[in-house]
Amino acid sequence: MTSISRRQFFIAAASAVGVSSVATAVNAAPRYPGASTPSYSVDVERLRSLGLGPAAEWLRSAVTAELHIAFPTGFDHRRLIVRITSLALSSYVGRGSRGGHGSGGGGDTDYLEGEALVIGARGDIISRHPQLLALPSSSGGAWYEPENEKARIANLARSYVYWLSRDILKR
Incomplete structure (x- = not known):
């Protein structure tokens, strides 16, 4: 053909x-590249510089996939750049409030932090969307499963893009 x-x-x-x-x-x-096809970029260089090579790549792939779901038609002559600056996965899953902290705060929580930039057709920054996301580390399923870490990263990516899309689309 x-x-x-x-x-x-x-x-x-x-x-x-x-x-x-x-x-x-x-x-x-x-008339603009990306007007009919989505234009996304996920930057995880900060995570790579911190030594999180494989996890950074899993996260980049997961966030990109979630962006294609959340914004299937792109941004109408605009581009979205997501910069992930911090990823913290708790080393122990399922401690809860009965664990070593007593108050239940922070010890079994995964975090993802970054910023999304909406870039205009001329390269100007139209809007910034900083975001910090916290999820229970048990959100990836059983801690003993071989793919638990990937599942936790995928859940962080899914939630991050969900809240990002709500923030971007409300404007």
């Missing part, structure tokens, strides 16, 4: 419906 360019498609469509000016059909196409 032969593929055709967008320009060729609009020219063919214009001639099929009898549009007198090909320019009218071609100008109807989106």
Whole structure:
């Protein structure tokens, strides 16, 4: 099967419906890259610099996948850059308030921190969305499962993008 360019498609469509000016059909196409396809970027370089190589890559992949679900059509001539600056996975799952802390605070909580930037068509920053997310470390399932750490990272990514989408879309 032969593929055709967008320009060729609009020219063919214009001639099929009898549009007198090909320019009218071609100008109807989106003018900015990423207008019809999502434009996302997830930066985990800070995590890599802290020595979190595999976890940083799992997180980058998970956040990117969640962005495609939350924003399937992109941002209308804009780009989204998500910079993840901190990832903390509790070393022990399931301690709860009966564990060593007495108050139940913080000892079994996973954290994800970062900032999302919405970038305009000319490269200007339209909005910033800093965010700190905390989830129970048990959210990834049983601690003894071999994929527990990946599941916890996936849950952090899912929740992070959920709250990010609520913040971005309310504006």
